[in-house]
Amino acid sequence: MRSLLVLAGSLALGACQPAADAAETIVAAPPAERIARETGELKTAIFAGGCFWGVEGVFSHVKGVKSAVSGYHGGAERQARYDLVSSGVTDHAEAVRVVYDPAVVRYDELVRIFFSVVADPTLKNRQGPDIGAHYRTALIPIGAEQRAVAGAYLAQMEASGKWSRPIVAKIEPARTFFPAEAKHQDFLAKNPDNRYVERWDRPKIAALERLYPAHYRSRFQRG
Template identity: 55%
Template sequence: MRRPILLPLVLAALTACSAAAARDEGLKLPAPAVDAARAPGEATAVFAGGCFWGVEGVFQHVRGVKSVRAGYSGGDAAHANYDDVSDGDTGHAESVRVVYDPAQVTYGQLLQVFFSVAMDPTTLNRQGPDSGTQYRSAIFYATPEQEKLAKAYMAQLTAAKAFNGPIVTQVVPLKGFWNAEDEHQDYMRLNPDAMYIAINDRPKVLALQRIYPDMYTPAWANGR
């Protein structure tokens, strides 16, 4: 997934393109039946959904999101670096930390975006051309309310048969979040023409804009 100048990456991305086309189009999902109340202040959510470049890019375009950081969750501090995580045996998943204004966007709406356009919740340890436990989908909850809302929404989507297969996204407690290296921050914004981004990630942002125009903002979070 990294090092876009390498031929194997290009071939893998092209091979995955047609298979992932349907998911790249996004899937409009019902709003959560159970959601957090809107309130002033600041809140944080942590999600994992494959390569953090694309997940970061999606949430950077959600109205009410203040900042998004790419990083690692699920393992320990000693192995929270790209080289170790790439081995797939650290317990870490490539993740994003989303800081948002709960008066503008709710946790439930973030879940809606996550399941709809940020990743495919039915693929185990794989997203697009990337495979391994580090690319699993997961919701790292920081509070009992986040756990309740995540499980309630997944149950709602399952009952509605929103997907063709079972949801395999993990719902697990947040034990820590470690920022990824600088080269992985704001990657989509800084590398909009990279082939990996064009094939795998830009369609997700376009789907967000098309499916949820009220939640989409053309401005990038992080004040840039």
């Protein structure tokens, strides 16, 4: 019984939830020196950076993004469930799979937006009020070109002096991405009055519009 109570407590603490004792910093990240050389058809990339609701929400407002799907990356299929992932007992990260048109927005531009308004690259295993390895911040590039851009940008961020603490965001090898349950998809569009959304995610979208007006799309692109 005690172990069940402990697990229940960890589930409650691990889920995306509002809190008043943490703050997030918006940083105008530098333009990438290593520009993504992408042409042709739609591309896919995966980003992990805290609760997937906000990651999905921001990318769903970026011009050129065709879909943003919340899910789980880095663990086994049998454990790819919100109750398990949010408890911290799996190897997954909450992540978002982004499909985008490189003729409209390049991978390096998505990475810059990500580290400007979505995820603080100096926080290890947390973002905002959400704490645990499943909330780690990672770029998950797909293919050699994205890997080259991701590695160069992390190094550029470290050297830029924009952040007062060391960059701890990582690059993770691409593994199977498991879409999250239906209730987590398009969460901001379906739950605009959710307390967590109002406290943590709306400010990120406002920052996207303010810092990157050329990339901002007012319409939410449903995944």
